[in-house]
Structure formats: structure tokens, C-alpha cells
Amino acid sequence: MSELFKFFVKSKKSRAFAPLKKTLEQKRKDLLAEFKEKHEQPVKWLEDKGLDIEEIAKKGSKSLAASAFVGAVLLGSGATADSKPTPAQGKVLQGSEEKIKEVVKVRKDPTPEVKRSLSKYLPRDVRSLSRDEERKIDRSLSEAFGFRVATELSDHRLNTSYGTIAIESHLTRYPGETLSEHFSSPHEAAIFGRFGMAGGPGAFGYMAPTRRALSQEAIQREKYYVAIQTFLIPGWSWQPNTAAWYKHHKVIVIDPRTGKSVVGSIAESGPEKNTGRAFGGSPELMYSLGLGADDAALILFVDDPKDDIRLGPV
Amino acid sequence: MFDIKFLNIEKIREELLLLELLEEEQVELFGDIAQAFNQKMINVIFDELIEEERKQFLEKFQSGNIGEVIEFIRVYPGLEEKIQGEAQNFEDEMILEIKKVAVQNL
Numbered sequence: 159m160s161e162l163f164k165f166f167v168k169s170k171k172s173r174a175f176a177p178l179k180k181t182l183e184q185k186r187k188d189l190l191a192e193f194k195e196k197h198e199q200p201v202k203w204l205e206d207k208g209l210d211i212e213e214i215a216k217k218g219s220k221s222l223a224a225s226a227f228v229g230a231v232l233l234g235s236g237a238t239a240d241s242k243p244t245p246a247q248g249k250v251l252q253g254s255e256e257k258i259k260e261v262v263k264v265r266k267d268p269t270p271e272v273k274r275s276l277s278k279y280l281p282r283d284v285r286s287l288s289r290d291e292e293r294k295i296d297r298s299l300s301e302a303f304g305f306r307v308a309t310e311l312s313d314h315r316l317n318t319s320y321g322t323i324a325i326e327s328h329l330t331r332y333p334g335e336t337l338s339e340h341f342s343s344p345h346e347a348a349i350f351g352r353f354g355m356a357g358g359p360g361a362f363g364y365m366a367p368t369r370r371a372l373s374q375e376a377i378q379r380e381k382y383y384v385a386i387q388t389f390l391i392p393g394w395s396w397q398p399n400t401a402a403w404y405k406h407h408k409v410i411v412i413d414p415r416t417g418k419s420v421v422g423s424i425a426e427s428g429p430e431k432n433t434g435r436a437f438g439g440s441p442e443l444m445y446s447l448g449l450g451a452d453d454a455a456l457i458l459f460v461d462d463p464k465d466d467i468r469l470g471p472v
Numbered sequence: 473m474f475d476i477k478f479l480n481i482e483k484i485r486e487e488l489l490l491l492e493l494l495e496e497e498q499v500e501l502f503g504d505i506a507q508a509f510n511q512k513m514i515n516v517i518f519d520e521l522i523e524e525e526r527k528q529f530l531e532k533f534q535s536g537n538i539g540e541v542i543e544f545i546r547v548y549p550g551l552e553e554k555i556q557g558e559a560q561n562f563e564d565e566m567i568l569e570i571k572k573v574a575v576q577n578l
Contacts, residue, residue: 182504
């Protein structure tokens with residue numbers, strides 16, 4: 159091929175460029191719209207500070223374009239391009255990490271301490287705990303987690319705190335929701351889709367009246383929901399005062415074998431007594447703990463009056 | 473920002489190269505991919521955080537300090553794994569889009 163011919167070929171824009179650019183721009187717009195719809199508060203907070211989420215997402219994008227450029231140069235010179243940070247980027251990273259250690263408080267993983275406490279205080283056979291066992295467990299686990307957890311809170315207690323747990327199906331979060339609308343990504347759908355969806359809301363009602371009204375908090379509540387046997391709780395009643403206390407009350411679900419724990423939200427009544435199981439957990443909650451059906455779990459109330467503790471794996 | 477750590481740039485570049493794009497076109501498209509990827513990752517991270525943490529995260533992100541952002545992700549329980557899964561989905565989706573365009577241009 160002559161140099162002149164090469165020049166003309168190289169000057170011609172690729173036919174692939176325009177449609178690909180259009181697709182990418184649409185993708186970005188869709189993601190931005192999804193963000194703005196879901197997260198009104200942070201968007202407003204940013205606006206108050208004179209910032210725009212779109213600009214923020216654009217800000218970091220120079221690195222990839224720069225990498226592409228560096229890559230093109232390297233390929234042109236016959237060298238192998240590497241997607242790892244360049245020495246300059248590495249230096250920035252290293253410097254930042256030193257700075258971060260001062261400002262980011264690393265969370266201590268409570269799992270080993272929880273496991274140690276439970277091996278000491280939890281009975282080997284799965285049964286209801288004595289008051290003395292409960293007191294010891296409440297105290298040691300509250301210390302391990304750094305927030306108060308209790309088998310009894312505000313005069314409320316479950317029929318049992320220690321028992322076997324069932325894997326529940328997903329709850330319908332708002333009227334008319336289908337399984338295909340339930341997941342935030344194909345990845346989630348691939349893992350959790352097989353557990354199906356209950357034909358209606360949990361015993362405490364829908365998480366939101368409509369799809370549009372579904373908040374991030376409501377999504378998390380369903381994602382990490384817990385079923386308790388309300389009908390076996392002494393003195394239980396669906397009277398507003400009692401039911402309102404339990405509705406979406408945070409509980410901590412612990413796998414005593416591993417010490418792993420997840421903060422969940424009470425959203426369903428069950429399982430039936432004749433199943434022999436004491437609690438139920440959402441597919442996501444059970445997956446996070448690595449629990450299977452009929453494994454034992456310990457459940458305690460979380461004392462979180464200011465709503466500071468996030469739902470999900472601890 | 474996120475692309476340095478979480479996105480397999482080489483894999484996407486290989487696909488783009490098959491489209492015989494000019495260097496400037498590659499760079500422009502990589503910029504678009506990065507913007508979409510950053511937005512996607514912000515969405516994913518926001519789904520995991522509570523309100524106060526979201527503000528903390530945005531402050532770190534908008535400061536442009538990648539080290540702080542990565543450290544935030546690293547220390548937050550389960551976040552890095554979640555991002556890696558979503559980054560893989562994004563990568564697969566991008567490659568599929570590039571392949572679609574390639575087929576259209578045959």
C-alpha cells in the first residue's frame with residue numbers, strides 16, 4: 159500500500175465511530191437519569207454546593223482516555239500496553255493512601271470476636287436460650303459490634319432468638335411488581351432470580367405504594383428482610399402499637415458457626431410452626447451469611463433509635 | 473477514575489481496534505466509556521451506602537483523589553466485591569455493544 163493511499167484511508171472516519179458514540183452517550187444519559195430519580199437528596203446537596211453529578215462523573219473520565227492514548231503510543235512503538243497504573247499514577251495513589259489513613263476510619267471486622275463469644279456462651283444444641291445465656295450473649299455481642307444488640311428490647315422479645323432459618327422468596331415491593339423488575343443488575347438477577355417472588359407484600363405491607371415511590375431505604379429493607387413468627391410471640395397482636403414496633407425493626411442475624419452477621423429488617427411473618435423452623439431470611443441475606451435452609455441462626459434486636467446502622471452485611 | 477482499578481481497558485481496546493478506528497476516535501470513545509462507567513459505578517455505590525456515607529463518598533470523588541476513593545471502597549464491607557461484579561457486567565455489555573456495531577458495519 160502506498161504511503162499516499164494509507165494517508166487517504168487513515169483520514170476517512172470509521173463507519174463504526176458515530177453509532178458507537180451515540181450508544182455510549184445514551185447509556186450515560188440513562189444511568190444519569192436513573193441516579194437522579196433514585197437519589198434526589200444527594201443531587202440537591204450537590205446543587206447547593208454548586209456541583210453537578212454529570213460533571214463529577216466526567217471528571218474522572220480523563221484517565222481512561224489518557225490510558226487509551228498511552229496505549230495507542232505503546233502499541234505504535236511495539237511495546238505491550240499495560241492497564242495497571244502508570245508510575246505517575248502509582249505515585250499519586252501511594253501519596254493519597256498515606257493521607258487517607260489519617261482521614262478514613264477503617265471499620266474493625268467484628269466477625270472473629272462474635273464467633274469467639276458465641277462459642278463461649280451459645281449452647282451446642284439449637285434451642286431457646288435461658289435468661290442468663292441471653293444476658294451474656296447480649297453483652298458480649300454489643301461489645302463486639304460496637305452498638306447495642308439485645309434479645310429483649312422495649313419489653314419486646316421474639317418467641318425464640320436461636321433456631322433454624324428458612325430461605326424465603328423475594329417480597330413484592332410495590333403493587334404490580336414483577337420479578338423482572340426486581341433486580342438492579344443482570345448479575346443480581348442471575349444469582350437471586352431463582353428464588354422467585356411471593357405473590358404479594360410481606361405481612362407488614364408493601365415497601366412502597368408505587369414503583370416511583372420506591373426509595374433506596376425501601377429497596378434495602380426488602381433486600382435484607384427477615385421473617386419472624388409473630389403468631390408465636392407471647393402477647394402478640396396486630397394492634398397498631400405492637401405491629402408498628404416490629405415493622406421494619408432492625409435485627410441482627412448471625413451465623414454462629416462463622417460469626418458472620420447481617421443487619422436485616424423485619425418485614426414478614428413466618429415460617430409456619432409445622433416447618434420446624436424459627437425464622438426466615440431473604441435470599442440476599444442468606445447468601446451474605448452463606449446459610450442454607452435449616453441452618454441455625456441467632457437473631458437479636460438492634461437498638462438504633464437514630465437510624466445510624468446500615469442494613470446489610472456487618 | 474474507577475477505570476484504572478476496575479475496568480479491563482485492554483479487553484475493550486482490543487475490540488475497538490477491530491473497528492479500525494482512528495487514534496483520535498479511540499480516545500474519544502474511551503472518554504465516553506469512562507463517563508458511562510463512572511456514572512454506573514456511582515449508581516452502584518450509592519445503592520450500597522446510607523445517606524451520610526453518600527455525601528462523604530461524593531466529596532472524595534469530586535476531589536479527584538483516586539487513592540481516597542479506592543480506599544473508601546476497600547474498607548467498606550462488601551463494596552469492592554460488588555463493584556467488581558458490576559464492572560464485569562459493564563465490560564461485557566460494552567463489548568457486546570461494540571460487537572453489534574461491528575456486525576452492522578460488515
